[in-house]
Amino acid sequence: MESVCEDFGATLSEFNGEADHVHLLVQYPPAVRLSDLVNSLKGVSSRIIRRDHPNQLADLLWGKNLWSPSYFAASAGGAPLDIVKQYISNQQRPS
Incomplete structure (x- = not known):
């Protein structure tokens, strides 16, 4: 993800997943x-994940795709970046 962002002149400040x-x-x-x-980001990460984990994806695909065709984006122009980073790093599903 970081190298893709760099290719676009962007900076990946925080990353977390579920x-x-x-x-x-x-x-x-x-x-x-x-x-x-x-x-x-979706295309490059999909190719890398498929290459590195070919036998572990069957139950995770959207049809034949690793990622859903949709995405959500929001602007955080007024929020302090530390707060947004903390929100992202603390994303976990409740038990």
Whole structure:
């Protein structure tokens, strides 16, 4: 994820995941189209995960896809980044 962000001139500030989704805090330049960045993150990570874990994905796929075609993005322009990073790092499903 970090190298993909760097390719776009973006910075991956925080990353965390759960069994069925991930949370990323990315700072990216205004000239970058968010949809292009997200599609690249999904495509590259899918290829790497499929290469490294080919026998462990059958129950995790969306049809034939690793990632859902959708994504959620929100702006955190006014929030202190430390608070957003803390939120992302603490994402866990309740027991």
